[in-house]
Amino acid sequence: MGAATFPSGGFLARRTPVLGLPVYALLFVFAAALLVALLLFLLRRSRARLKRRSPVLIPTSTKQIAEIPTAAPSKHDKGIKEMKNAVVAKAVKPSEASCSSSSSSTEKEKAEKKENIGWGRWYTLAELEAATAGFSPGNVIGEGGYGIVYRGVFPDFSVAAVKNLLDNKGQAEKEFKVEVEAIGKVRHKNLVGLIGYCAEGVKRMLVYEYIDNGTLEQWLHGDVGPVTPLTWDIRMKIAIGTAKGIAYLHEDFGLAKVLGSGSSFVTTRVMGTFGYVAPEYACTGLLNESNDVYSYGVLLMEIISGRSPVDYSRPVGEVNMVEWFKRTVQNMDAQKRPKMGQIVHMLEGDEFPFRMELRSAREGTLLSSSSMSAKLAPPANSERSMW
Numbered sequence: 001m002g003a004a005t006f007p008s009g010g011f012l013a014r015r016t017p018v019l020g021l022p023v024y025a026l027l028f029v030f031a032a033a034l035l036v037a038l039l040l041f042l043l044r045r046s047r048a049r050l051k052r053r054s055p056v057l058i059p060t061s062t063k064q065i066a067e068i069p070t071a072a073p074s075k076h077d078k079g080i081k082e083m084k085n086a087v088v089a090k091a092v093k094p095s096e097a098s099c100s101s102s103s104s105s106t107e108k109e110k111a112e113k114k115e116n117i118g119w120g121r122w123y124t125l126a127e128l129e130a131a132t133a134g135f136s137p138g139n140v141i142g143e144g145g146y147g148i149v150y151r152g153v154f155p156d157f158s159v160a161a162v163k164n165l166l167d168n169k170g171q172a173e174k175e176f177k178v179e180v181e182a183i184g185k186v187r188h189k190n191l192v193g194l195i196g197y198c199a200e201g202v203k204r205m206l207v208y209e210y211i212d213n214g215t216l217e218q219w220l221h222g223d224v225g226p227v228t229p230l231t232w233d234i235r236m237k238i239a240i241g242t243a244k245g246i247a248y249l250h251e252d253f254g255l256a257k258v259l260g261s262g263s264s265f266v267t268t269r270v271m272g273t274f275g276y277v278a279p280e281y282a283c284t285g286l287l288n289e290s291n292d293v294y295s296y297g298v299l300l301m302e303i304i305s306g307r308s309p310v311d312y313s314r315p316v317g318e319v320n321m322v323e324w325f326k327r328t329v330q331n332m333d334a335q336k337r338p339k340m341g342q343i344v345h346m347l348e349g350d351e352f353p354f355r356m357e358l359r360s361a362r363e364g365t366l367l368s369s370s371s372m373s374a375k376l377a378p379p380a381n382s383e384r385s386m387w
């Protein structure tokens with residue numbers, strides 16, 4: 001039928017030996033094949049161009065800090081937020097104290113910095129500004145001795161804690177350097193992981209995994225209702241987990257190696273949260289692992305008693321929890337002594353949910369540990385079961 005549009009005797013309508021197709025049909029197929037080939041060629045060329053440009057177009061490839069392959073996972077790749085004071089004081093040498101800003105760094109220096117770190121990623125200031133809505137007060141989640149912490153939400157909807165370090169030429173830069181290089185590699189289930197950092201101009205920022213279940217302080221001393229949700233077994237888990245994190249640092253992270261076993265480091269500035277700092281460290285500036293043991297002891301007492309280390313709302317003799325504990329242990333209040341029956345129960349382990357859990361598991365009973373521990377859990381500020 002198509003041939004009808006051509007003069008029957010014309011060249012285009014003439015039949016060819018190729019499947020008996022007319023000339024015009026063959027020309028059409030040939031032109032179509034040529035067009036497809038041309039399109040394929042152009043497509044390939046544009047892809048090649050895109051590939052050449054990709055380091056600029058895909059920011060993540062330039063920001064991602066390559067993992068440096070190591071022979072074996074190092075035990076030294078550990079750290080802890082709670083240990084920052086000790087680590088800062090010990091690990092910073094004067095030559096390391098100042099971090100050159102990325103704006104003044106050469107490309108080579110930047111590359112070296114990335115390689116030296118070998119973990120996580122670096123963020124631009126613009127990225128962190130966008131994530132925290134320009135470091136808006138509404139995104140502040142806390143404040144520590146080294147700066148303000150913001151909640152940051154990134155374009156992929158991931159959430160992180162962004163610590164904007166104080167623009168303090170001395171300590172903040174040291175803090176930055178040490179945390180980035182030492183604690184940045186820490187991966188431990190009881191320690192908050194550092195996932196990246198930002199160094200632009202005078203700005204120094206650390207980006208941590210976001211912990212969204214509140215702080216221990218909030219759970220211990222915040223408004224949690226008439227009965228604390230912190231059951232004994234939860235308190236035990238917190239105490240044990242924290243101890244494991246600190247022990248990990250002390251024994252595996254290499255703090256002793258940095259110091260030399262059993263030695264101390266003299267600091268010019270005592271850093272730490274009021275109430276937790278070991279008195280000998282506060283007085284002398286001599287820092288060692290046993291300072292952390294003291295601080296942990298204070299935390300443990302706090303977890304057990306539900307009291308703050310320093311509480312001015314209490315009677316004069318009880319403001320300082322440690323002093324109060326010491327006195328209470330030495331001069332036990334006769335009124336607060338447990339009954340013999342309680343002592344028997346304690347010795348038998350009936351009042352220790354952990355033991356109860358173990359026993360229940362052993363005996364294969366269906367006893368709910370949570371209901372038992374809830375029954376045994378003291379109100380947050382209760383002193384009744386202590387003595």
Ligand SMILES: Nc1ncnc2c1ncn2[C@@H]1O[C@H](COP(=O)(O)OP(=O)(O)OP(=O)(O)O)[C@@H](O)[C@H]1O
Pocket residue numbers: 081141142143144145146147148149161163192208209210211212215272273
């Ligand atoms: N990774 C995180 N996830 C969620 N909240 C965090 C995170 N890091 C810090 N915060 C919040 O910010 C507060 C301050 O934290 P920051 O680490 O600056 O200080 P700190 O450890 O409490 O004390 P300091 O640094 O002075 O010893 C915390 O108490 C907590 O409320």
